Amino acid sequence: MDILLDKFITFVKELQKTDEERHTFMVGIFSTLFFELGVFYELLKCKNIHDIIRYIALGFLFIVICVLLILSSKIYEYYIFSSAEYVLYIVQKGDTLLELAKCYLPECNPSKTLEIIKLKNSIKGTINPGEAILLPTKK
Numbered sequence: 657m658d659i660l661l662d663k664f665i666t667f668v669k670e671l672q673k674t675d676e677e678r679h680t681f682m683v684g685i686f687s688t689l690f691f692e693l694g695v696f697y698e699l700l701k702c703k704n705i706h707d708i709i710r711y712i713a714l715g716f717l718f719i720v721i722c723v724l725l726i727l728s729s730k731i732y733e734y735y736i737f738s739s740a741e742y743v744l745y746i747v748q749k750g751d752t753l754l755e756l757a758k759c760y761l762p763e764c765n766p767s768k769t770l771e772i773i774k775l776k777n778s779i780k781g782t783i784n785p786g787e788a789i790l791l792p793t794k795k
Contacts, residue, residue: 677765688722691715736764737772740792747787753779760791 695715702708740761757769769792773779777789 684722684725688718691718733764733768736761736794737768737792740794742776742790743793745789745791747783747785747789749785751783751785753783756791760793763794 692715695711695718699708699711699715702711743760745756745760753770753773754766757766757773761769772792773789776792779789783789
């Protein structure tokens with residue numbers, strides 16, 4: 657069990673998420689796990705078919721709600737990126753794409769913003785002082 661937990665924690669740490677997003681992800685996973693274990697325990701105790709169906713439906717509904725919450729965060733992120741305006745920025749000495757992503761669109765995951773900046777500007781590697789790049793910013 658410890659090995660499985662260690663692998664899960666390693667997986668969560670490797671996600672391209674902020675610390676807050678990783679924490680929220682772990683809380684959500686463990687909450688869902690404990691809820692589903694409770695439903696399963698009650699299901700094992702049931703003798704009545706109507707109660708069994710009710711607990712199965714409750715477990716399924718909880719999973720659907722969790723999936724919808726995950727999708728809603730993705731939809732919000734898509735909305736932010738699609739409604740963003742782009743400003744022309746001249747790269748200064750010491751600038752990094754990650755710092756620019758945090759500065760210009762702090763509402764979003766910096767790793768996602770970084771990906772958008774790279775795609776929008778066809779950046780393959782690093783940026784150099786004097787380069788002109790487009791940065792997303794909230795309207």
